[in-house]
Amino acid sequence: xxxxxxxxxxxxxxxxxxxxxxxxxxxxxxxxxxxxxxxxxxxxxxxxxxxxxxxxxxxxxxxxxxxxxxxxxxxxxxxxxxxxxxxxxxxxxxxxxxxxxxxxxxxxxxxxxxxx
Amino acid sequence: xxxxxxxxxxxxxxxxxxxxxxxxxxxxxxxxxxxxxxxxxxxxxxxxxxxxxxxxxxxxxxxxxxxxxxxxxxxxxxxxxxxxxxxxxxxxxxxxxxxxxxxxxxxxxxxxxxx
Numbered sequence: 001x002x003x004x005x006x007x008x009x010x011x012x013x014x015x016x017x018x019x020x021x022x023x024x025x026x027x028x029x030x031x032x033x034x035x036x037x038x039x040x041x042x043x044x045x046x047x048x049x050x051x052x053x054x055x056x057x058x059x060x061x062x063x064x065x066x067x068x069x070x071x072x073x074x075x076x077x078x079x080x081x082x083x084x085x086x087x088x089x090x091x092x093x094x095x096x097x098x099x100x101x102x103x104x105x106x107x108x109x110x111x112x113x114x115x116x
Numbered sequence: 117x118x119x120x121x122x123x124x125x126x127x128x129x130x131x132x133x134x135x136x137x138x139x140x141x142x143x144x145x146x147x148x149x150x151x152x153x154x155x156x157x158x159x160x161x162x163x164x165x166x167x168x169x170x171x172x173x174x175x176x177x178x179x180x181x182x183x184x185x186x187x188x189x190x191x192x193x194x195x196x197x198x199x200x201x202x203x204x205x206x207x208x209x210x211x212x213x214x215x216x217x218x219x220x221x222x223x224x225x226x227x228x229x230x231x
Contacts, residue, residue: 044159049219106158
């Protein structure tokens with residue numbers, strides 16, 4: 001069965017620090033990868049996605065992620081965080097198209113707290 | 117012009133009651149989902165509906181039943197509510213098909229509290 005692991009449960013950073021959140025998945029075939037963000041009290045919003053092509057994808061708000069197939073990883077990065085980045089971050093994967101294979105499997109989330 | 121909307125936003129009820137949560141999307145998507153987010157923020161899929169057909173039901177008690185009157189709506193009915201049902205329930209939608217990558221759009225969530 002597919003699974004997604006996010007290594008960090010809670011990350012605390014000061015403003016302007018660099019961010020890297022780990023995400024690993026377990027599936028040997030073609031995958032589509034996503035990072036979602038959930039600001040306090042709000043719904044999930046898509047930060048970025050990887051389907052194919054350039055393994056370095058850029059998303060909104062200065063976030064980027066790199067897909068490393070050999071490591072089954074899709075880590076999220078941001079060079080300089082802001083207080084407004086305080087949120088819960090979810091990595092998600094789905095395998096293939098349509099049917100039950102198309103459903104998203106989420107990691108358990110990483111809470112990011114940025115100190116002003 | 118909200119893409120995915122849910123009502124109500126908050127729902128507080130007693131154990132044993134029956135309740136419903138409504139979801140509507142205006143994105144023209146053909147697949148809708150319900151997720152449960154527990155107190156530890158863990159998101160788990162409960163159901164998905166594609167063209168009025170249930171295509172997944174992950175070990176969810178049969179007290180939970182999705183109802184889709186049309187492609188734009190997927191309501192969640194819960195019978196005999198239990199304390200453990202307290203959570204935030206998110207509706208989502210996507211466009212499937214041969215070239216779909218299943219990017220899902222989420223609603224604002226419904227916080228259900230069972231007393």
